[in-house]
Each structure stands twice: as structure tokens, then as C-alpha cells.
Amino acid sequence: MMGLDTDNLLADGAGHVLEAMFFTSVEPEPAGDLPAPTIQVKVAFHGELTGHLEVHLDDAFARVLAGNFTGNFDPSEMSETDVAQVMRELANMLCGATLSRLSPGTIFDLDAPQVSAADTMPEDGQWVHTGDGSLHLRLHREIRGTEL
Amino acid sequence: MAYRVLIVDDSAAMRSFIRRVMDLSGVETSAVHEAGDGLEALGVLERDWVDVILTDINMPGMNGEEFVRRLSMSGVTDSVPVIVVSTDATQVRKEHLAKLGARGYLVKPFTPEMLRDEIERVLSGVVL
Numbered sequence: 001m002m003g004l005d006t007d008n009l010l011a012d013g014a015g016h017v018l019e020a021m022f023f024t025s026v027e028p029e030p031a032g033d034l035p036a037p038t039i040q041v042k043v044a045f046h047g048e049l050t051g052h053l054e055v056h057l058d059d060a061f062a063r064v065l066a067g068n069f070t071g072n073f074d075p076s077e078m079s080e081t082d083v084a085q086v087m088r089e090l091a092n093m094l095c096g097a098t099l100s101r102l103s104p105g106t107i108f109d110l111d112a113p114q115v116s117a118a119d120t121m122p123e124d125g126q127w128v129h130t131g132d133g134s135l136h137l138r139l140h141r142e143i144r145g146t147e148l
Numbered sequence: 149m150a151y152r153v154l155i156v157d158d159s160a161a162m163r164s165f166i167r168r169v170m171d172l173s174g175v176e177t178s179a180v181h182e183a184g185d186g187l188e189a190l191g192v193l194e195r196d197w198v199d200v201i202l203t204d205i206n207m208p209g210m211n212g213e214e215f216v217r218r219l220s221m222s223g224v225t226d227s228v229p230v231i232v233v234s235t236d237a238t239q240v241r242k243e244h245l246a247k248l249g250a251r252g253y254l255v256k257p258f259t260p261e262m263l264r265d266e267i268e269r270v271l272s273g274v275v276l
Contacts (some may be wrong), residue, residue, distance in 0.1 A: 017257045021257045092235055
């Protein structure tokens with residue numbers, strides 16, 4: 001489980017990514033009940049820091065973000081493949097933004113993000129809310145094979 | 149002035165995003181070409197002249213580093229500035245790409261204004 005500082009870094013990095021690249025502002029509270037995530041995106045990182053970042057969100061918010069990112073606001077024209085591609089970009093940038101805050105100047109490599117179905121409500125980690133939906137972030141770091 | 153732009157990225161979503169933010173930031177374009185990797189981009193450049201190239205680093209096939217290296221060896225980077233677009237914010241990476249011949253570097257996430265400013269900077273010949 002990560003500490004409060006890491007959760008703050010996750011939230012700060014996510015806010016920067018969502019505002020700059022997805023044109024949506026971070027809010028202190030969710031717009032409604034927290035949605036059960038249906039999508040998980042996992043991106044592994046290696047180097048002086050090793051571990052992975054998980055992003056969880058529901059399909060409706062993923063489609064809003066994909067529309068904001070590409071400029072295609074017609075959900076009927078956005079295939080699951082299109083949405084998944086944007087989710088990979090989102091996870092890639094969230095991971096880069098988090099690691100650059102966690103350990104500035106550290107060199108790391110990111111694997112290609114993997115998109116899969118999510119069916120459980122995440123427990124530890126950090127929620128980030130916007131007016132269009134919420135997403136959940138969880139960072140796992142490993143040091144000498146030990147997950148922190 | 150309207151620019152001819154080549155966007156090189158294996159992600160169609162990122163290519164769409166760059167097109168979108170060029171529009172949003174007021175970058176005028178007369179042509180926007182796209183390629184999914186460095187090899188495809190070299191093919192585009194054999195057919196079409198562009199004013200500026202925006203390229204990702206991590207791509208299957210020919211990656212961004214090899215693409216910039218090839219452009220530099222053939223002298224293209226002397227007349228067509230290349231801007232690298234990456235999540236990697238480390239100085240080591242930026243300096244490495246600059247040595248290979250890239251004239252600009254944009255770290256994701258970036259705002260539409262940051263993209264516009266970087267395009268205008270490299271096209272005006274300003275060196276950081």
C-alpha cells in the first residue's frame with residue numbers, strides 16, 4: 001500500500017494530464033456515486049524505479065475522455081478499439097507524470113500499456129474526480145523483488 | 149503562414165490529438181500528413197515536402213531515434229526541423245535526441261499553447 005505522499009503525487013500528476021490533454025478539470029468530490037470500474041489499464045515501468053501503475057474507470061467516462069482527446073464526440077463512431085487506444089495513451093501519460101514527480105530526473109522505461117476488463121471495486125490507491133466521471137489510480141513499486 | 153506538417157506516431161489516437169490541438173492553438177496548416185512509424189514517414193517524405201515533423205520515440209518498426217538518425221544522415225534535418233513528442237522528461241533523453249538531430253522536444257502532457265510555441269520556435273530557428 002502506498003502512502004499519502006504518493007497518493008498526492010498520483011492526484012497531482014493525473015490533474016495535470018487530464019487538464020492539459022483531456023480538457024477536463026479535476027474536482028474535489030465525485031459528481032455522484034463512485035462508478036464500478038469496467039476497464040483496467042496497466043502499465044509496467046523499469047529502471048531505477050520498477051513496478052506498475054493501474055488505472056481503473058468505467059466505460060462511460062472512458063468514452064468521454066476518448067472524445068475529448070481525439071475530438072470525436074459521437075459515441076457511435078468510437079469503437080472499443082478506439083477507446084482502448086486512448087486509454088493506453090492516458091495510462092502512459094499518467095505513469096510518466098507520476099514517476100517524474102516521484103523521482104525527478106530518473107530514467108525509466110515504460111512497457112506498452114495493457115487494457116483489460118475490470119470487475120472489482122479497487123480498495124487502496126487514489127481516486128481522481130472530474131465533472132464527467134472518476135478514475136482510480138494505484139501505483140505498485142518494487143524494490144529488489146519486494147512490492148511496496 | 150500555413151505549414152505542412154508530418155505527424156509520426158504509432159497511435160492513431162495521438163495523431164488525432166495532435167491534429168486537434170494544432171487547430172485549437174491556431175497553428176495554420178495547409179497539409180497534415182501522418183505515418184505510423186519511421187519507415188512509413190520516410191516514404192511520405194519521398195513524395196511530399198513538409199515544413200516540420202513531429203515524432204514519437206517508441207514505435208514498432210522504425211522507432212523515433214532511428215528515424216531522426218536517418219533524417220540527419222541524409223541532411224533533411226538541416227532544412228526540416230524535427231520535434232520529438234514523448235512522456236520521457238529526462239534531460240539525458242532530450243540531449244541524446246538533440247545530438248541525433250532533433251531541434252525540438254515536447255514532453256507529454258502538453259497544452260495546445262505549448263505545442264504551438266514549440267512549432268513556432270523551431271520554425272523561427274531559435275535554439276534553446
